[in-house]
Amino acid sequence: MTEPDDWRLLNDVEYLRGIWMEPTDAADLRKYKPELKHCIFCWKQVPEPKPFWQQWYVPQDKSCAVCEECYNDFCTAFGWKTTDGWDTWDAWEYGNKGVNHNE
Numbered sequence: 138m139t140e141p142d143d144w145r146l147l148n149d150v151e152y153l154r155g156i157w158m159e160p161t162d163a164a165d166l167r168k169y170k171p172e173l174k175h176c177i178f179c180w181k182q183v184p185e186p187k188p189f190w191q192q193w194y195v196p197q198d199k200s201c202a203v204c205e206e207c208y209n210d211f212c213t214a215f216g217w218k219t220t221d222g223w224d225t226w227d228a229w230e231y232g233n234k235g236v237n238h239n240e
């Protein structure tokens with residue numbers, strides 16, 4: 138459970154209310170968005186994918202990363218809806234390629 142004055146809410150997270158979240162893991166997060174190095178809530182570092190696998194979440198615009206613990210703590214408070222995760226990065230890659238299709 139979370140408190141209204143949870144220190145993690147001091148970060149700039151208000152824009153994350155009521156959005157879709159997509160599950161991913163530390164390996165894909167490092168592969169596709171290496172600039173996302175921390176959980177936006179608790180500032181925990183995105184770990185090396187080995188030796189262990191770790192669940193993470195990203196919003197559909199991939200603007201930040203959320204660790205599993207914070208996802209669970211804030212899911213209800215922020216009203217997150219969550220995708221099945223199958224195309225978390227497929228759509229992202231397609232979108233990136235689509236930008237340059239006129240070249």
Ligand SMILES: [Zn+2]
Nearest residue numbers: 176179204207
């Ligand atoms: Zn966190």
